[in-house]
Amino acid sequence: MLTMIAAIGVLTAAAGGADARPAPKQGQLRRFTYQRCTSETLEAVSRLLGVSQTDLEKWNRGSIVSTGGRKSFRKGVSRVIYYSRTAFPRESVGRPSSGTLVGGMNLDCDGDDRGQGWVVSVDRSNLYGTPETIRNIYNAAKRYRAYFRDRGLKFVPLSIGDISRPSGGPLPPHVSHQSGRDVDVGIILKSGNASGRFLHANPSNMDPLRTWVMLKSFIDTSDVRYIFIHRGLADALKTYISKIYARQRPLLRKYLGAFAPDGVIRPDAEHSSHVHIRFRCPKGDRRCVE
Numbered sequence: 151m152l153t154m155i156a157a158i159g160v161l162t163a164a165a166g167g168a169d170a171r172p173a174p175k176q177g178q179l180r181r182f183t184y185q186r187c188t189s190e191t192l193e194a195v196s197r198l199l200g201v202s203q204t205d206l207e208k209w210n211r212g213s214i215v216s217t218g219g220r221k222s223f224r225k226g227v228s229r230v231i232y233y234s235r236t237a238f239p240r241e242s243v244g245r246p247s248s249g250t251l252v253g254g255m256n257l258d259c260d261g262d263d264r265g266q267g268w269v270v271s272v273d274r275s276n277l278y279g280t281p282e283t284i285r286n287i288y289n290a291a292k293r294y295r296a297y298f299r300d301r302g303l304k305f306v307p308l309s310i311g312d313i314s315r316p317s318g319g320p321l322p323p324h325v326s327h328q329s330g331r332d333v334d335v336g337i338i339l340k341s342g343n344a345s346g347r348f349l350h351a352n353p354s355n356m357d358p359l360r361t362w363v364m365l366k367s368f369i370d371t372s373d374v375r376y377i378f379i380h381r382g383l384a385d386a387l388k389t390y391i392s393k394i395y396a397r398q399r400p401l402l403r404k405y406l407g408a409f410a411p412d413g414v415i416r417p418d419a420e421h422s423s424h425v426h427i428r429f430r431c432p433k434g435d436r437r438c439v440e
């Protein structure tokens with residue numbers, strides 16, 4: 151009899167909890183979004199996140215389909231909702247020249263070598279970065295593309311080269327590119343860059359408008375720490391922007407600031423076929439070292 155009363159008590163409590171919130175045992179859990187590569191299966195995502203496929207299905211109604219009794223993500227689904235105590239770890243660790251990358255995100259998730267405003271360069275081998283790096287590249291490329299679309303000008307997509315390996319670490323021949331915060335982007339030539347190739351540029355064959363709009367699109371993400379570019383090209387771009395912003399003083403001041411000794415643009419003797427862009431440490435990545 152006592153057992154029965156106790157059991158009724160439990161049932162009542164459970165029913166009260168269910169009225170207030172679904173799944174009371176999720177009280178300790180938090181809601182997260184996992185950015186899925188469209189090649190990742192339901193089984194793979196379930197394993198990666200440490201949650202059951204049944205739970206994934208419950209949390210992502212409408213995103214999962216069943217064909218012949220087999221469950222899979224609906225075509226094109228990239229955002230996966232899940233509940234957990236902690237988020238799937240993604241982190242930039244250490245310095246770009248000696249660090250690692252935890253849970254690297256793939257720039258070219260769908261494997262078609264292109265996205266909005268960019269193509270993958272044939273001169274690359276690894277395209278994994280922090281979520282912030284990947285988002286900044288997507289945003290910069292969209293902004294870059296919009297500039298030409300809005301003005302009805304010929305568009306040449308950005309050539310994206312190496313970022314980092316899936317777990318970071320050494321990526322020869324680069325010294326850095328080890329912690330998911332560095333990306334190489336081809337300098338744009340007046341002749342265009344067929345197949346996204348990185349080609350040697352000099353002040354005469356560089357397309358100053360397209361190269362500048364590319365740099366500006368990255369600078370405007372506000373997440374860039376450094377842009378390494380050959381000194382001759384940096385000087386040519388500085389002269390170019392002094393002309394195009396001659397009547398727009400605030401813009402001139404803002405962008406000339408990028409070329410100042412403490413600015414983001416770092417002239418060197420090496421980067422003549424591509425610029426090397428380094429993003430700041432993502433907020434919250436406490437082991438990341440600038």
Ligand SMILES: [Zn+2]
Pocket residue numbers: 324327332333334425426427
């Ligand atoms: Zn580089």
